[in-house]
Amino acid sequence: MSKPSAPPPPAKINLSDPQIRAVVAGTLQAIWKYVLPYKGRFILSSVLGILSGLFNGVMIIGFQLIFSLVLRGKTTTLGETIKLPLIGELNPAEILGVSSDTPVGFTGVAIACAFIPALIFCRGFLGYLSSYMQTWVTSKVVYQIRNDAFRSIMRQSPGYFNNARTGELMQTVISQTGVVQRNAMQLIQTVAQRPVSIIAILIPLFASDWFFTLMSLVIFPACLYPILRLGKRVRKVGAKEEYDSRALMSSMQESFAGIRLVKAYGREAHEMDRFDRSNASMTQNMVRWGKALELIGPIVETVASFGIAAGLVYAWSRGVEAQTFFVLVMALTQIYPPLKELSRVQLFLQKTTVAAGMVFEILNRQPDIQDAPDALAIGRSSGAVTFKDITFYYRDKDDVKKDTPAVQDINLQFEPGKFYALVGRSGAGKSTLFSLMLRFYDPDAGSVLLDGRDIRTCTQHSVRANIGIVSQDTFLFHDTIRENIRYGRLDATEAEIIAAAKKAHAHEFIEQISNGYDAIVGEGGCNLSGGQRQRISIARAILRDSPVLLLDEATSALDTESEKIIQEAIHTLSAGKTVVAIAHRLSTILEADQIIVMEQGRVVDRGPHAELLARNDIYQNLYNLQYSSDERRES
Numbered sequence: 001m002s003k004p005s006a007p008p009p010p011a012k013i014n015l016s017d018p019q020i021r022a023v024v025a026g027t028l029q030a031i032w033k034y035v036l037p038y039k040g041r042f043i044l045s046s047v048l049g050i051l052s053g054l055f056n057g058v059m060i061i062g063f064q065l066i067f068s069l070v071l072r073g074k075t076t077t078l079g080e081t082i083k084l085p086l087i088g089e090l091n092p093a094e095i096l097g098v099s100s101d102t103p104v105g106f107t108g109v110a111i112a113c114a115f116i117p118a119l120i121f122c123r124g125f126l127g128y129l130s131s132y133m134q135t136w137v138t139s140k141v142v143y144q145i146r147n148d149a150f151r152s153i154m155r156q157s158p159g160y161f162n163n164a165r166t167g168e169l170m171q172t173v174i175s176q177t178g179v180v181q182r183n184a185m186q187l188i189q190t191v192a193q194r195p196v197s198i199i200a201i202l203i204p205l206f207a208s209d210w211f212f213t214l215m216s217l218v219i220f221p222a223c224l225y226p227i228l229r230l231g232k233r234v235r236k237v238g239a240k241e242e243y244d245s246r247a248l249m250s251s252m253q254e255s256f257a258g259i260r261l262v263k264a265y266g267r268e269a270h271e272m273d274r275f276d277r278s279n280a281s282m283t284q285n286m287v288r289w290g291k292a293l294e295l296i297g298p299i300v301e302t303v304a305s306f307g308i309a310a311g312l313v314y315a316w317s318r319g320v321e322a323q324t325f326f327v328l329v330m331a332l333t334q335i336y337p338p339l340k341e342l343s344r345v346q347l348f349l350q351k352t353t354v355a356a357g358m359v360f361e362i363l364n365r366q367p368d369i370q371d372a373p374d375a376l377a378i379g380r381s382s383g384a385v386t387f388k389d390i391t392f393y394y395r396d397k398d399d400v401k402k403d404t405p406a407v408q409d410i411n412l413q414f415e416p417g418k419f420y421a422l423v424g425r426s427g428a429g430k431s432t433l434f435s436l437m438l439r440f441y442d443p444d445a446g447s448v449l450l451d452g453r454d455i456r457t458c459t460q461h462s463v464r465a466n467i468g469i470v471s472q473d474t475f476l477f478h479d480t481i482r483e484n485i486r487y488g489r490l491d492a493t494e495a496e497i498i499a500a501a502k503k504a505h506a507h508e509f510i511e512q513i514s515n516g517y518d519a520i521v522g523e524g525g526c527n528l529s530g531g532q533r534q535r536i537s538i539a540r541a542i543l544r545d546s547p548v549l550l551l552d553e554a555t556s557a558l559d560t561e562s563e564k565i566i567q568e569a570i571h572t573l574s575a576g577k578t579v580v581a582i583a584h585r586l587s588t589i590l591e592a593d594q595i596i597v598m599e600q601g602r603v604v605d606r607g608p609h610a611e612l613l614a615r616n617d618i619y620q621n622l623y624n625l626q627y628s629s630d631e632r633r634e635s
């Protein structure tokens with residue numbers, strides 16, 4: 001197992017670079033497409049957010065009014081005018097229609113003070129509604145993105161999975177979409193609401209005392225320098241975290257998938273070390289990211305506090321009233337959180353872009369094999385398969401052809417209902433012919449025909465519906481035996497499933513194990529023997545009942561009893577079908593209507609066993625190496 005090789009972290013995001021700006025804009029546009037179906041709620045959440053931002057201004061004016069009524073001392077009367085930002089002078093006695101010498105009194109103070117929780121509640125409730133709506137929208141968006149990402153991966157042709165790492169794909173679908181959600185939401189809140197909050201606070205502040213406000217805010221540019229420097233560090237580490245978590249997921253997935261190998265070789269400690277290295281690196285980066293991110297806040301606040309200290313000196317020199325100063329300072333502290341968040345916009349943008357980049361790379365990836373626009377959905381074929389002048393090269397992950405073709409100049413005709421055995425040394429190209437027949441790859445030259453029709457002109461689904469496969473590496477899902485058999489035809493009835501199991505000689509052993517058809521087979525079918533797994537996969541293929549059957553015989557010899565049962569099951573399965581078998585058993589070869597001998601990607605001979613044995617050196621060698629022991633065993 002190699003070290004996880006996730007792609008290197010993307011280059012840092014510098015928004016002054018037009019190319020990067022285009023990438024960021026593209027990413028946001030792509031996300032926006034997903035938001036569009038929920039634009040009503042999205043707009044509502046933004047409006048609520050803006051309202052809660054605007055409410056900050058109302059709160060400041062309200063507080064100024066309350067403090068003026070309460071903090072002027074016990075002798076204050078309702079007739080004393082109060083100066084409010086934006087509104088100007090106001091006489092409470094006139095408004096309330098009472099005499100100007102009416103004292104504010106305890107009742108007045110109590111009523112005024114009761115407005116404080118009311119104002120705070122209103123702002124909080126508006127904020128809550130807006131956040132809830134945003135969570136709703138972003139959750140729906142991420143739900144859709146996650147589904148589409150999984151669909152896009154499932155649509156990819158098998159060649160893609162030769163180079164992709166399962167753990168990385170899983171991490172992208174699950175974690176990166178989560179990162180997109182969290183950061184995109186933060187981004188929306190920050191960009192849509194925070195400026196409104198800041199402006200809503202600034203307006204009454206300037207109206208109240210423009211000089212004081214201006215002086216207090218002058219120091220903010222001074223904050224920018226350390227923030228920019230820190231932002232740079234965070235960006236670097238933030239990008240690496242995504243890379244690390246992909247490596248971690250990959251390492252974990254490989255350890256679990258290969259658990260039997262790990263145990264058999266006693267490599268638990270080695271795997272733990274491997275995991276620990278990735279985990280330690282990720283943790284270290286997360287701590288660094290958190291440290292840098294959290295430092296930004298205190299730095300902003302510390303620098304801003306100098307402004308407050310200077311403001312106090314100014315208030316003393318200008319004789320600003322205590323209540324006015326109190327409200328001014330309170331309002332200024334209200335500005336800092338949204339300003340702090342605004343200073344993080346670039347960081348959230350960075351994280352969103354990096355994560356969304358990975359997700360959209362999967363979403364936008366076109367499968368190598370696609371149905372033609374006018375592809376025909378064919379029905380049940382007669383089972384005639386033709387390979388016409390086929391040459392095919394495998395490609396590496398950069399889509400570069402290998403030097404030598406896997407198969408070359410292949411001309412074969414498989415007639416309906418006949419049985420063909422493919423023989424040849426390892427690497428001769430037998431499995432590649434199966435892959436081409438299933439259209440896992442398109443040939444570089446020539447064509448595969450089903451009932452005389454080029455399979456590239458048919459939908460992949462309809463072609464594959466005509467082909468069944470029983471392979472030596474039987475895959476069973478971690479589910480019941482029943483569901484594993486039903487996978488061959490999802491609408492099969494219970495009776496059909498049992499009938500298929502009977503034909504596959506699986507019914508007897510299924511009945512004997514506890515829970516029968518409801519027994520869980522374990523991951524990859526680990527609760528069953530190799531022979532039992534084979535029989536379930538044969539039952540699945542029987543249920544599929546396709547006119548063409550591809551058989552990849554197990555290389556490892558099963559015990560004679562199991563082998564006999566499986567042979568019988570395959571016999572039943574093969575009846576009336578075109579069968580192409582990669583033969584590892586002499587009995588299969590002897591039964592074949594035609595044996596096809598392959599060598600280095602070419603068909604070098606074909607014919608019945610006796611003829612080939614008499615005339616073909618390659619076949620003789622193969623026979624002596626591979627099959628003569630079967631003959632001895634059988635005799």
Ligand SMILES: Nc1ncnc2c1ncn2[C@@H]1O[C@H](COP(=O)(O)OP(=O)(O)OP(=O)(O)O)[C@@H](O)[C@H]1O
Nearest residue numbers: 162394395406424425426427428429430431432433
């Ligand atoms: N996914 C792949 N990517 C690149 N090369 C491949 C791939 N699969 C097979 N090959 C190469 O193509 C050639 C034919 O391989 P193929 O698997 O078809 O042989 P085979 O006859 O089925 O062998 P075996 O009996 O061992 O399964 C070999 O040289 C092999 O290395």
